[in-house]
Amino acid sequence: MNLTSRLPRIRRAILFSLVTASTTGAVLVLGTILAAEGFSILELGILALFGLLFAWITTAFWTSCAGFVLHLIGRHGHRLCSGDGPMKAAAQADQPASRTALVMPVYNEDPERVLAGLQATLQSLLQCSAEGRFDLFILSDSTDPEVWLAEELAWSRLNREFAGKLPVYYRHRPKNLARKSGNIADFCESWGYLYDYMIVLDADSIMSGQCLVQLVRRMDANPQVGLIQVPPVPVLRESLFARSQQFAASVFGPIFATGLSFWFEGGSNYWGHNAIIRLAPFMAHCGLPNLPGREPFGGEILSHDFVEAALLRRAGWEVWLADDLSGSFEEPPPTLIDHAKRDRRWCQGNLQHLRIVFAEGLKPLSRLHLGMGIMSYLSSVFWFLLLLLSGLEAWRQGQIEHSYFIDGNLFPNWPVSYAFEATTLLAITLSILYLPKLLGYLALFLDRRRLLAHGGALKAGLSLLLESLTSILLAPILMLFQMSFVVSILAGRSVRWAAQQRDDGETSWAEATAAHFGHCAVALVAGWLSFTYVPEFFFWLTPVLLGPALSIPLSRFTSRVDVGQRLLRWGIFLTPCETDPPRVLQDLTRRLAKSAAEDHGGTAKGALFERAIADPFVNALHLTLLKGERRSRSERLRLDALIARLQEQGPASLSKEEKRDLLSDSKSMTSLHALAWRAIEEGPAVLGPGTFTQTA
Template sequence: MTTNNGRFSGWGRHFHRPIFFSLVTLTTLGAMSLLSAAIQDDGVTPLELALLILYAILMLWITASFWTAALGFARILRRMGRRAPAGDIVQDHPEEANESFKTALVMPVYNEDPQRVFAGLKAMVQSLAETGHPEGFEIFVLSDTRDPETWIQEEIQWRQWALELDQPARLFYRNRVENTARKSGNLADFCRQWGGRYRYMIVLDADSIMTGETLLEMVRRMESDRRVALIQVPPVPVNRSSLFARMLQFAGSLYGNMFVAGLAYWQQDTANFWGHNAIIRVRPFAEHCGLPQLPGHEPFGGEILSHDFVEAALLARSGWKVRLADDLGGSYEEIPPTLIDYAKRDRRWCQGNLQHSRLVLARGFKSLSRIHFAMGVMSYLASPLWLLFLIATGIEAYFRSLKVPVYFFGDNVLPVWPESYAVEMATVLWVTLALLFLPKLLSLILLAVDPVQARRFGGLPRAALSVLIESFFSVLLAPVLMLFQSKFVAAILLRTSVGWPAQERGDHQTGLAEAVGAHGVHTLIAVATGVATYTYVPAFFWWFTPVLAGLALSIPVSMITSRTSIGRLARRAGLFLTPEESEEPRVLSLLDENLAAPQTPPFAASSDRDVWSQSVADPWTYALHAALLPDEMPSRRRRHALEGLIFKLQDEGQGSLSQQEKRTLISHRDGLYELHTLLWAGKEPPVFDLVQRQEERMAEAPTS
């Protein structure tokens, strides 16, 4: 181990965790002592005890977050004081480094926009080419797509790009017959079939973008320490235009940096895997990260949904290092464009994270892995706990309002004034708010210290104004997300499983009907709670207004923040600017160019033929699709099933087939051939402009 930067060296690193956990514990105890002083004036009632317990759990959560940010702040400040180039890492095992090896850029996809998927990958490969060292990298699109039309479009994109890349082949594509175990099963299938070809795989999400320099640096860091099995490079959110997404992007860029630095400080070699934008050593991953089914049924049993945390824990359990590269940039992702999409994504993640509650105490995991699991659980459980805390506080306030002060009792001749705990209560509130909002202030201090970075955020005054507005909106949005997440947790605890729908990734705006459907209940809750508290506990009502306002205004706020026009207006005004917007990284420009490049348009549905049947009828897409299917002799049973589907198609028309049935028909060469012939033998031949399509393909094709 002979590195100077980018890793933890010296004995000081042994104190990182004790420092962090001591700070968290002491702050929590301090805050709890304040609250207990404020409420136990007359002994502790069961309700007060419940309040204290809830507050303790929530404070632990908040202080962990605060101290992560604060330590990250210190770490970045320290880093600013010295040059930290990534170029001085010395090889631990130069003999191994000299061996030739391959790295796979693997992108598992599931019903994603094929154009975006391939444009993103192309941008990364172009960026790699610009570094001058693209050799050794291969691209693997691991499709779990079930939608038959998207499947065919993916194949077209693969073929066109594969021809452009020329030989030897560096771009591969496969669609899994069965998408068993979702993304983790997809990656496992890759390892089982082609893992031996690669020393590393860089796992990407459908919206991931990484620069060529970062990809090279990731490989170099893995080569420099062969005990490292995984390096996670934190992705920065980019590329969205709506106000909601731009605020998230701004927060992710400005505060995220600090949080990530803090996480790296205390996680050290037992960091976590975030599911994408990470490099993984393939062999140990294959050896240790095969995921078992958890005993029992969904939602807590069955397949492990959020596989990333578990894979990191399994690697750490086996003695491998898992690192978070907080000093490495060039890693990007796209985020949901609206509040409702964000909540939908939460719905999917919630179940996977809650499932980890079963793993917290599982045998053999490292303590820090258990903390990762617990933090994952808390990231969703915190919402219902806050909700319970608010309800308990309201009830406590109501009971207190019923008490009639008694000024004269016993032998006292002078009035005995009731003790006021307003100061203690206010202190509790201010401490909590400080822990929540101080990280934002710290990030502004970092900008003040670094004028170059401040300029990238639009200058310090604009960044400060952006922080102020973002904080205002986060106050409004927090209760809405609290209710959403509480609902999700409740649904999961009531054993209602969630599906695994594809993510809505493109910019789109929330309409009134959608907003009312999603937030109508929130508004009603706000009105009912507002009336109740104003009537019965008026003093509490005013403390409660920030929460009530967020819920009452959820419909307009959700709609307004989804507007791309407002997002762009804010951008023109220099608000919520991120470094990626101020100086667009080359890889993001390449992505834009690739998306804008003319392409053979995908088939468009016409009145008599849908996209699926047009794709099957087109001789080239038919031939291409058939070439990518496995050559299997159909069993009698399958032949009958396929014939049955074809009869159904003939008798009842294209609309009678479900997506699954359409997929089944084109999943086997024999069914596909039957279908292709049938479409051409129909009363009317396919009417789409095949000739024009073919000419467009000829114009695009490389002339080798």
């Protein structure tokens, strides 16, 4: 085994040693402070929790440090390990000859946004002369009848725009088994055999053509690689909360991604979208089983991405993080509450990995990724417990009087001050938390264009301070959110599958009060208890309590778009995607503005169900996309009864589920179309007042 092949192991050993050494050092210092008068059970608990959490934050710290050093010497994570050879050769190769499917699973998403994103991505792809090598699949699991029909119309427009240049396909699943992973698996099982690779996009994903082509080239050049993930950069949101997140991701994200890529190399992870996957091994080794037992820990695997990466690795395939590729974007949640809602879903998925992390045959690094995913939510519970135990310990210490004379000892037992050690430990902990931010800021100075794109040294520095302040206030709120999620999941409550909020919807006072009333109460009670019983601890606790105590106005304020826009005008939280947006984002913004100004045949207004019945084109389009399904006699009778109700009482008398049932049946839709036109000819009385008369 030569040095090059041992390099990945050596790097991971270095990371492991750094984390272990820093944690051991910090635990020893804290242990010395706590052991002054012997260990109590409380103190042992504090020490254990502190060690666990310190190791957690230290991992992120050393990752950022590695990333910063690599940026400093002008290298990226993966190039060091895989060598310039294959990647460089791949980059110089001609256009890829392999066939790639771009797949976008959608579930009740805004079709206009999905359409604009895909148009921008495909347009960018065509500018890279990639005709004939990419096909697009829109894989719909939408259950809302209006969204389903709007998707079909959007697909038809997309198909018309790219006809002859790039095939665009649409598939709607009547039953969304196994959610997103089931949707992707259905694609693989049906059409996977046609393609070498698939690039998975989320509904809010945007990828430049250059990035897509580069991903395919890298896969072609590295046959041992099963998956390449490109870190998605959050963009396009305008609320204060989202813009601070976008700024943080833009400044600190690159060094962190480079660090991750450096440590993990071919043992990296999959984040669910904006990644290219080699289809043959994925289909052979990534079929997900149902976990035994009931939800929330059993049943379908929710956070499928980590597990799929682990399964690919188990089968001997490499998983890479392409930290050097640009042109991969996504939209962050616009508000704190939306962020928490997304966290709720992820939390259940990640905690479910407790059953998978010890699965047979997984690589140690895959177990580490799964463990880190679990820890990202459990850490909130541990932070909370640490605060609680520290408060109790402070109170206990306040109750004990120091005894200067111990029986049998002639010399007085003077109290020893550990103020210096305690202050040093606090300073080290704070440094480990905030130094990565500072390193991200310093890394801006390595590239003048990047620094200017973030507003220059002064404004970027001001933004950094403001972002740190925001995160200090919001972190304890997120801790309380995540703790309540963990508790509710452990209590057996499962999450339902809801579409993500993707536009800049602001939080109302009522919404903020409902979401944060509990946080506010916890902060006030904890503040009162500590102030009354352990006043000296109260002042230490103030930074943690301030955020939750102000959570209601804070949540409302950070959701405001006008504040975000004002800061944008002042040059605060600027990112390169705002100052000099790439062409693909410019195209998306232009298309969204155009779509908002136009009304594509009433698709935005709703009432598409009525159009699907009466409009000859919409009806025909829907019928051609339906799969013929045999219906039982009782089901046919039920559908006929729905048609009769529709005729007598109009579409408002049907529920969403009933409309969906009718839309799923081609025979019913054909009959309804004919009935609608008979009604139009004979007068509206046949089909009920005002029904189906729009088209005529």
